[in-house]
Amino acid sequence: MRASLAFLLALAALAPSAAAEVRSVHTIEPRPFGYFLGDMLERTVEIETGPDDEIVQASLPRTGASNYWLELRAIAQSSARQGDGRLHTLKLTYQAFYAPIDPRKQTIPSTEITIRGPNGSETARIPPFTFIMSPLREIFPEKSGETAETFLRPDVAPQPRRSGGLRTGALIAAGLSALFLVLLARDLAWWPFHRRPARPFSRAAREIGHALAKGGADGYRAALLALHRAFDTAAGHRLLAADLDGFLTAHPEHGDTRSLVERFFSASRAVFFGDAQREGETRLPPSELKELAATLARQERAAR
Amino acid sequence: MSSASRSGLSRVLTPVVAALRKVRTPALAALLVASVAALAVLTWRIYEVRRDNAIIAALKAGDDIPVDPRGASGEVLLARSAFLLHTDRRDEAQALLDASSGVVDAKLRARLLYNHANARIRDAIAAIERADNDKAIPLTRLAKDEYRLALRLDPDAWDIKYNYDVAMRIVRDFPGYEQEGEEVPPDAPKRLWTDLPGVPRGLP
Numbered sequence A: 001m002r003a004s005l006a007f008l009l010a011l012a013a014l015a016p017s018a019a020a021e022v023r024s025v026h027t028i029e030p031r032p033f034g035y036f037l038g039d040m041l042e043r044t045v046e047i048e049t050g051p052d053d054e055i056v057q058a059s060l061p062r063t064g065a066s067n068y069w070l071e072l073r074a075i076a077q078s079s080a081r082q083g084d085g086r087l088h089t090l091k092l093t094y095q096a097f098y099a100p101i102d103p104r105k106q107t108i109p110s111t112e113i114t115i116r117g118p119n120g121s122e123t124a125r126i127p128p129f130t131f132i133m134s135p136l137r138e139i140f141p142e143k144s145g146e147t148a149e150t151f152l153r154p155d156v157a158p159q160p161r162r163s164g165g166l167r168t169g170a171l172i173a174a175g176l177s178a179l180f181l182v183l184l185a186r187d188l189a190w191w192p193f194h195r196r197p198a199r200p201f202s203r204a205a206r207e208i209g210h211a212l213a214k215g216g217a218d219g220y221r222a223a224l225l226a227l228h229r230a231f232d233t234a235a236g237h238r239l240l241a242a243d244l245d246g247f248l249t250a251h252p253e254h255g256d257t258r259s260l261v262e263r264f265f266s267a268s269r270a271v272f273f274g275d276a277q278r279e280g281e282t283r284l285p286p287s288e289l290k291e292l293a294a295t296l297a298r299q300e301r302a303a304r
Numbered sequence B: 001m002s003s004a005s006r007s008g009l010s011r012v013l014t015p016v017v018a019a020l021r022k023v024r025t026p027a028l029a030a031l032l033v034a035s036v037a038a039l040a041v042l043t044w045r046i047y048e049v050r051r052d053n054a055i056i057a058a059l060k061a062g063d064d065i066p067v068d069p070r071g072a073s074g075e076v077l078l079a080r081s082a083f084l085l086h087t088d089r090r091d092e093a094q095a096l097l098d099a100s101s102g103v104v105d106a107k108l109r110a111r112l113l114y115n116h117a118n119a120r121i122r123d124a125i126a127a128i129e130r131a132d133n134d135k136a137i138p139l140t141r142l143a144k145d146e147y148r149l150a151l152r153l154d155p156d157a158w159d160i161k162y163n164y165d166v167a168m169r170i171v172r173d174f175p176g177y178e179q180e181g182e183e184v185p186p187d188a189p190k191r192l193w194t195d196l197p198g199v200p201r202g203l204p
Helices: A002-014 A164-187 A200-214 A216-235 A241-250 A252-272 A277-283 A286-303 B002-022 B024-060 B074-086 B090-102 B106-129 B133-153 B158-170
Strands: A022-028 A040-049 A064-067 A070-082 A085-096 A104-108 A111-117 A120-126 A129-133
Touching: A022 A120, A040 A111, A040 A120, A164 B024, A200 A216, A200 A286, A216 A241, A216 A252, A216 A286, A241 A252, A252 A277, A252 A286, A286 B002, A286 B024, B002 B024, B024 B074, B074 B090, B074 B106, B090 B106, B106 B133, B106 B158, B133 B158
Parallel strands: none
Antiparallel strands: A022 A040, A040 A085, A064 A070, A070 A085, A104 A129, A111 A120
């Protein structure tokens, strides 16, 4: 009786109309039995319409309590072209809170949804869904010797927190920190990579920092010597001012600092072979010498 | 053929490698800072877990350790709530439950509500045994609301379903239920514990 009524109503929905065009309403229902108090059930409704028709959002059932025993928990919708029409898919997730005494049929009532087309609207009817809900506990627990104390399920005992994921994460972070620290130390020629032959300028920059911190003429000379040694190591032989062109061709990464390097060589000549300690210092003040070493170290790291 | 494609590949790769070398030092420094920061955060979180577990163990052992409901983790709140319910400090347990809405883990909050509702049902059964229905009915209603909220949060928790079902039989939650004409099985004993004020009384 109910099925035939639903069929007639479905036929009525299929009948041609002037407005939006609802071609078919198809439902994919879950199992119609085997539900307990608090179970979820998901219904899928497929509505086939004309190509430009869309669902009126306000006509969709609202989430929340539908009646005293049924709640609509979620409603998801999607829409896609299908042939010369459009297929609207609704996923309705219900939670049933009915507590039956014996297995009992419950019905989710039918709903009407408004479909709007270019020239007007039409309603699509989602059929009702009937399913059997079953009880969970005995009707006469005292017959089997249950008491109020044994009939209730016990409380949940508090559990300690788990830290397995955190421990794994911390271990990975520690490993990565160590790895990056080693890579960075190698890149900046820190201990134990401070004797790395490929990083003479990094080493020189550090030595110059120490030497200049001491101050005075000796400190300045030591700083100049350190940078000379770095140039010698980088070139692979003792580097004089005359060889500078050859060195810069072989090490193009230092090309940008050519003028400063030239000033360094002339300053060094003045300090070591002239008597103009002061003059050398004015032509290449200690701060600029330090900066030059740092720049050369940076260029060296960028190159290798 | 292969050497030609290889030289093509190296033509593409060489400037990329050179560009990477230029940013290598700051990139390595940034990665080091990030991983050390992650290590610090994770170490702090592990310390918190250990501290919480010590509190949980103490509460389980029966020590009255105060807990700040706003700052504590859900597990500590559950342990504190269990302690309060066990020692019949219902008002404090209720205050704790009211303050626990910030618990993010839905399952934990469901357990909190479940334990609380269980305590209410036990109180209601005790009230029914004293024939104090005026107290039993609101207690059962509150318990049912809590079971329902708990089931919303954790729909697969069987114990919550079961106890909710038991609570439903103590007081029905909608008007006109009797009019629906529930069939009474022929072997029903005269006194149905399922109808208020009946409760299971154990072996006769």
